Amino acid sequence: MKYHISIMTALTAGIVFAFAGSSAVTAESPLFTPAAIEENVSTATTTDAAEQPKDTTDTPAKPAKEDAYARLERECREHPDTDKTAPTGPLGEKSKEILSILTPLTPVTAAQRQLLAQQDTLHVIPLIAADLNIQGIERGFSQAQVEERLGKPVRITKTDHFMTLHYGNDKESLRCVLRTEQETADGRFTYTPQVDAVFLAKGDTVSIGRNIFLHNPVELVLRRYGVPHNVLRDAAANVYYLVYEAGRTDLIFAVAERKVQRVALMEARYPYHREQALTGRQAREKRDFTLMGFGLDEPFIANRYNMWNNQLKRGTDTFWLYNNYGVAVDGKNKVKRVFLLTNSGYTDRGATLGYHVSTVLGLYGYPDHVDHTGTDPKGVDVYYYSSPYQPGVYLAFVIKRDTQYVDDVILTEGPLHDVQNPTARYGL
Numbered sequence: 001m002k003y004h005i006s007i008m009t010a011l012t013a014g015i016v017f018a019f020a021g022s023s024a025v026t027a028e029s030p031l032f033t034p035a036a037i038e039e040n041v042s043t044a045t046t047t048d049a050a051e052q053p054k055d056t057t058d059t060p061a062k063p064a065k066e067d068a069y070a071r072l073e074r075e076c077r078e079h080p081d082t083d084k085t086a087p088t089g090p091l092g093e094k095s096k097e098i099l100s101i102l103t104p105l106t107p108v109t110a111a112q113r114q115l116l117a118q119q120d121t122l123h124v125i126p127l128i129a130a131d132l133n134i135q136g137i138e139r140g141f142s143q144a145q146v147e148e149r150l151g152k153p154v155r156i157t158k159t160d161h162f163m164t165l166h167y168g169n170d171k172e173s174l175r176c177v178l179r180t181e182q183e184t185a186d187g188r189f190t191y192t193p194q195v196d197a198v199f200l201a202k203g204d205t206v207s208i209g210r211n212i213f214l215h216n217p218v219e220l221v222l223r224r225y226g227v228p229h230n231v232l233r234d235a236a237a238n239v240y241y242l243v244y245e246a247g248r249t250d251l252i253f254a255v256a257e258r259k260v261q262r263v264a265l266m267e268a269r270y271p272y273h274r275e276q277a278l279t280g281r282q283a284r285e286k287r288d289f290t291l292m293g294f295g296l297d298e299p300f301i302a303n304r305y306n307m308w309n310n311q312l313k314r315g316t317d318t319f320w321l322y323n324n325y326g327v328a329v330d331g332k333n334k335v336k337r338v339f340l341l342t343n344s345g346y347t348d349r350g351a352t353l354g355y356h357v358s359t360v361l362g363l364y365g366y367p368d369h370v371d372h373t374g375t376d377p378k379g380v381d382v383y384y385y386s387s388p389y390q391p392g393v394y395l396a397f398v399i400k401r402d403t404q405y406v407d408d409v410i411l412t413e414g415p416l417h418d419v420q421n422p423t424a425r426y427g428l
Helices: 005-012 035-039 066-078 092-102 110-119 143-150 218-225 357-364
Strands: 155-158 162-168 173-184 187-202 230-234 239-246 249-256 259-267 310-314 317-321 325-329 335-340 369-372 380-386 393-400 406-413
Touching: 110 357, 110 369, 143 162, 143 173, 162 187, 218 239, 218 249, 218 259, 218 357, 357 380, 357 393
Parallel strands: none
Antiparallel strands: 155 162, 162 173, 173 187, 187 259, 230 239, 239 249, 249 259, 310 317, 317 325, 325 335, 335 406, 369 380, 380 393, 393 406
């Protein structure tokens, strides 16, 4: 199911799965590419106590252009008694917009923190090696242990260093790769075959780790496993790879059409392994403040990751619309805003449209700012996560008040304007 189809209309009036490393893979453009959900979450994966959020300090919004300040000061001098936030008056709509841009976001209040604590219901136990398995098979298992769980393979193939046990029928396809020889500087020596990797391509009844199965929704994986060690994307195929790591083992979920399509268990290595992986949900790194490969205030390249579909002009700004996201570019060809249009695009931690707010908090921790504008119970709130690397840059989650689900994900420079208006949030 896609989101914001009506908005997109208004604005515009086979999966590859390879686990071999490639030098072409990068963080931004890799080669590869809750009510109902809460009921399916195993209680074995949750803790009793919530993580205590750390105190944050306010980072003022990045100012608008200097001439905006000058104009605002001039109008204030000329009309000192005018309500600058009133819907009518000498200042006009443009000045109200300027005022909203210049107003800095405030830190989370005590009341807002209390609400966040009520929403913060998802707490995932840290991973251990035993969580990384496919049908109970872990790396290091012997052939006898594999056959004890899976039975005799359909066939066995061998190479110089490996032996592969093939399991499959019309409904299942699974391969266990066992290392049979280890090469050293002095030559080869044979040792008892041990599982080096497992690949699951088909089989909805095959259990993965914390009770995940093929074709489960991505959000369920995140709720069971927590913050991914790494997220890679095949931009051409729009296939994502969610990587979880314990010790020197990676469990990799290949995701397309919002569901788990294939899974691999293998030795941690490039491009899946990250030397600077996140240590907790409140931790922040530069990649958290990119979206669909784009960072703010960077030169824009139109077809860097995908071919654009439509282009809109708004003053000196240009809005480039792709299948799953949009990018706002200023007159200097710098990226100023990135937003998701469907739930087939993800953040660097795997979040997207339609997730429950508890999933967002489970992935990112408490926001630095909360914008609760208006009193409409069917309105939206905005949770802002501040970049410690670019003052005034935020990853914003727009949350529906009545359902508590994500309505928008926007990477923005400065606070959003008119957040109750779905298109105005994008800057249109």
